[in-house]
Amino acid sequence: MSTYVIGMDGGGSHTRVALADENGKVLSYVQKGGCNRYHDANAEQDVLEGIAEAIRIAGLEVEQIASIQAGMAGLDQPEDTVWAEALLAQTGILGRISAVNDTHIAHTAAFGGEPGIVAIGGTGSLIMGKTE
Template sequence: MNKLVLGIDGGGTKVLARIADETGATLGEGASGACSISAMPVAEAFASARAACEAALAGRSASEVTAVCACVAGFSVVENRYAFQALLAEWFSHAHVIVEGDFVAAFTGATAGAPGIIVIAGTGQVAYGENGAASHKAGGYGYLIDDSGSGYGVGRAALAAVLKAADGLGERTILTERIQDVVGLGAPEIIAAVYGGALDRVRIASLSKVVADAANDDGDHVSQRILMQAGGALAQIAEAVSRKIFTADDPPFPIVPIGSLWRAGDYLKNVFVRSAHRFAPQATIIEPLEPPVQGAVLRALRL
């Protein structure tokens, strides 16, 4: 019987599953809703994963699968991780099953499993790298602790800039008008909207595009500084990973930016690239080689 492996990439908005053979070639794929084991009940996260896996199996039996790697959001909540793994192991009773963080799938796909570092900057942020047996993660603390360099962090900084400009604590910024155009709120209403929930985490993160447009199209100095500070924050977490697992004597390795915030333009990217060349002169900045779900497949093939 041919070896079949299953990779699962579970995120806060959707989950993807991919069945592959022993060469890593895709045999089936499926998708479903959110699969974060910290932001939703484990049973609901598993139900989403199961729906995606059943679509990927396409009539095959779960008993045919020999290895499963599920890389899911919310991995740091240990008791939920074990509960999720137990549900998978009960279903795929003939398989070796592991559960890892979603950033692990992103890394393995982005580098095809080779040594390197990824820097994810979307709604949140995190840096993760591997070099042989060594691995390290930096950042990813969440928006309540510190999400500097994330879409949420940029959006939050934009709201703060608007409020400070209104109070005379900061310079005037076109963000005042641009944010009002997008969310329909002026400075007096912003605080109530944030604490009342009308401006939630995802909506605040979406304001990062407003900041990028103001920086790149309108030449707004406040927006440009916000993006440069975000680039610096992302460089800091990448450097922390690099210091832990690489030395100056190591051969060249890739640093892979991943996530929507990297599309914000050169004010962010140039700060990051300059810093990366300083702390890791041998590193090259590349695009991801494979998607995260294929990274999960590659991890499953190692089992």
């Protein structure tokens, strides 16, 4: 059986959802409105619709998704992460569900876990540095 994964980059203005196979080939890409629940009344709807649409465009069923990793604006406190992961669970994905602040995925993409500083300047602004 093939493994499919979803990556989501959710900012204050846009939420981008990509679905890929085990080789990293992107099978679908969807863009919706922002996902910061503190600034966008449609945040939950945009996240859920974006994920469902990405799965549909790829011609898959939700049961085929092995995991989803989401970087989302506004996940600044532990309760924000609890909210986000509960929201992602509403999609019906039974595999691994993980949500982190969008700064963390930007840092990982830029430095692959190594030390470095990343600055986000968009709808909101953040700077994150890692020394170890």
